[in-house]
Amino acid sequence: MSESRLNLWERPTLRTDEEHHIERKVSxxxxxxxxxxxxxxxxxxxxxxxxxxGSGLLAFVLLFIPAxxxxxxxxxxxxxxxxxxxxxxxxxxxxxxVVSALAIFAHGAFGETSAGFALSYAAGRALVVFMWGRxxxxxxxxxxxxxxxxxxxxxxxxxxxxxVFVPPPLxxxxxxxxxxxxxxxxxxxxxxxxxxxxxxxxxxxxxxxLFVLIVLGESVVSVVSGLSGDAHHLSVLLGVxxxxxxxxxxxxxxxxxxxVSRRPPKPTPTASIAWTHxxxxxxxxxxxxxxxxxxxxxxxxxxxxxxxxxxxxxxxxSLISMxxxxxxxxxKPEEQRSFRNTATLKFAVALITLVATALLPSSSxxxxxxxxxxxxxxxxxxxxxxxxxxxxxxxxxxxxxxLKV
Numbered sequence: 196m197s198e199s200r201l202n203l204w205e206r207p208t209l210r211t212d213e214e215h216h217i218e219r220k221v222s223x224x225x226x227x228x229x230x231x232x233x234x235x236x237x238x239x240x241x242x243x244x245x246x247x248x249g250s251g252l253l254a255f256v257l258l259f260i261p262a263x264x265x266x267x268x269x270x271x272x273x274x275x276x277x278x279x280x281x282x283x284x285x286x287x288x289x290x291x292x293v294v295s296a297l298a299i300f301a302h303g304a305f306g307e308t309s310a311g312f313a314l315s316y317a318a319g320r321a322l323v324v325f326m327w328g329r330x331x332x333x334x335x336x337x338x339x340x341x342x343x344x345x346x347x348x349x350x351x352x353x354x355x356x357x358x359v360f361v362p363p364p365l366x367x368x369x370x371x372x373x374x375x376x377x378x379x380x381x382x383x384x385x386x387x388x389x390x391x392x393x394x395x396x397x398x399x400x401x402x403x404x405l406f407v408l409i410v411l412g413e414s415v416v417s418v419v420s421g422l423s424g425d426a427h428h429l430s431v432l433l434g435v436x437x438x439x440x441x442x443x444x445x446x447x448x449x450x451x452x453x454x455v456s457r458r459p460p461k462p463t464p465t466a467s468i469a470w471t472h473x474x475x476x477x478x479x480x481x482x483x484x485x486x487x488x489x490x491x492x493x494x495x496x497x498x499x500x501x502x503x504x505x506x507x508x509x510x511x512x513s514l515i516s517m518x519x520x521x522x523x524x525x526x527k528p529e530e531q532r533s534f535r536n537t538a539t540l541k542f543a544v545a546l547i548t549l550v551a552t553a554l555l556p557s558s559s560x561x562x563x564x565x566x567x568x569x570x571x572x573x574x575x576x577x578x579x580x581x582x583x584x585x586x587x588x589x590x591x592x593x594x595x596x597x598l599k600v
Contacts, residue, residue, distance in 0.1 A: 205283070207276035207330040209337050211392045213462075219398035221405065224287055225273065229405055231291045234298040235262045236413050236482065242302060244417070244486035247505060256479060257367065258304050260374050261316045262297055263475055265290070268323045268348075270402050271381075274394050275337070276330040286322060293319035309366060310359045317355040320377070324348045339387040347380030381468060388464040396459035396525070399467075403474055404456040410478050411448050414485030415441060422492060433492060439564035440488040446571030447481065447513055454537060454578050455517050458524040470523045473516055480512035491560050503563050507552040510567050511545035514574070518542050533581035540577055544570040 212219050239262070243255040269290060277283070293315055300311035324345055331341030354373035358366040381388075418440065422433070460470035487505045494502070518541035526534050551566055 202278075202280040203282075205278040205280040206333045207278055207283075207326070209330075209334045209392065210275055210277060210395075213393040213395050219395045221398060221401050222277075222279075224284060225270075225402065226405070228269065228287055228291060229266070229402070229409060231294050232262065232266055232406070233409055233413055235294060235301060236410060237417065238298050238301045240413065240417055240482050240485055243482065244489045247486055247490050247502075252483070254305055255482070257370065257374075258301055258312070259479065259482070260378075260475070261370075262294070262301075263478065264374070264377055265294065265297075265316070265319045265323070266406065267471060268320070270399075272323060272326055272330070274399055275391070276326070276334075286326060290319055290322055293322065305363070305367070309363070313355045313358050313366070313370065317352045320348055320352050320355070324352065337391060340384050340391060343384045343387065344380060347376055347383070351376040351380075378472070385464045385468070393462045394459075394467055396462070400456055400459050403471075404452065407451060407456070407474070407478065407481070408448075410481050410485075411444060414444055414481060414488070417485055418489050418492060436492055436560065436564075439561070439568070440491065443510065443564065443567050443571065444484070444488075446568060446575070447484075447510075450514075450517055450541075450571065450574055450578070451477075453575070454582075455520050455524070458526065460523045461525050466523045470520060473520045473523065477513060477516035477520065480509045480516060484509035484513065503552055503555070503560055506560060506563060507548050507567070510570075511548050514541040514545040514548075514570075518545075533584065537574070537578045537581050541574055544574055 239255055239259050243251055245251075246254070269287070296315040297312060297319070300308040300315055302308065304312040327341045327344045327348070331338045331345070334341075351373040354369045354376065358369035358373075361369065418437070422437070460466045483505070487502055487509055491502050491506070518538040521534055521538040521541070524534065548567065548570055552563065555562055
């Protein structure tokens with residue numbers, strides 16, 4: 196973690212660390228900020244596990260995207276204008292309070308606490324808009340981007356605030372439109388972003404990896420917490436399901452952190468945006484997988500009607516997301532073929548999983564879990580072989596230096 200001296204006030208200055216080959220590390224404040232999101236993730240994952248159906252999934256996605264987008268916005272701002280002064284710390288602490296409010300209002304966000312959720316998100320976005328506006332004021336080079344951010348994000352804020360004054364379902368339609376505006380705004384600034392310094396190739400993947408790690412860790416915690424109150428009903432069947440479920444989670448961790456998180460995205464705005472949004476799909480699939488595992492464990496029978504499709508669907512989406520992510524990563528010319536092949540294998544395993552789920556004569560997850568583990572094993576073993584063949588198995592630590600030559 197980086198060490199720094201706290202100043203009372205600093206002008207936000209456009210970071211050019213990547214242009215000067217300076218490696219950046221995640222700060223303790225950023226780690227603290229990331230950990231606050233555990234509260235939101237836990238609340239939304241619990242609600243999804245309690246309502247594991249089409250409407251429950253739609254509700255989860257509509258509530259998770261605002262929380263995720265708040266994290267992305269704060270992370271991207273730090274990439275551009277991070278400072279180590281008192282004002283920045285206070286702004287981050289205010290964002291953390293807003294994230295806590297989101298968690299409080301998330302449980303009834305489609306009912307009696309929907310206004311509180313909308314206003315909390317609007318307040319968090321207003322803080323970020325202020326930070327972008329202030330940064331643009333002091334950095335004329337960045338104004339073509341910051342001005343568009345302020346305009347687009349402010350439009351979204353107005354939609355979220357206006358939603359408080361209209362009844363459902365119009366309220367939630369305004370939320371969805373606001374999210375579309377939020378997500379589309381950076382995409383519409385790609386041409387302007389090409390004129391700015393590159394994002395850090397060392398810090399940004401680390402931040403995203405930490406967020407994925409938080410989601411994976413929360414998936415294990417939620418399963419254990421869900422069973423801890425029912426310890427006197429533990430059985431061999433339950434133990435087998437628990438071991439298989441955690442085994443799949445461990446396999447997904449292995450695939451992501453060995454083959455995706457080791458490399459930064461390609462040094463273009465388009466690749467960075469695609470890389471960020473593909474992580475959204477991955478995070479959604481991991482949380483859904485956690486909710487499915489909890490439902491499977493709370494079922495005392497060997498068969499889990501309907502849950503096998505949820506399990507295989509979440510698993511397939513995880514592999515497809517990681518395969519697509521791999522195609523956005525920077526790599527050496529001699530590694531391009533192995534990257535394409537390992538990504539293709541992930542797509543193939545995802546497809547085979549879905550086909551096998553349709554063909555399996557039983558809906559027992561005791562039959563499906565081993566299939567998922569075999570698929571993960573194939574991805575891991577082939578991936579390690581491909582990296583070794585390309586000469587990159589031990590080169591990842593020096594890859595940043597290779598990019599700078």
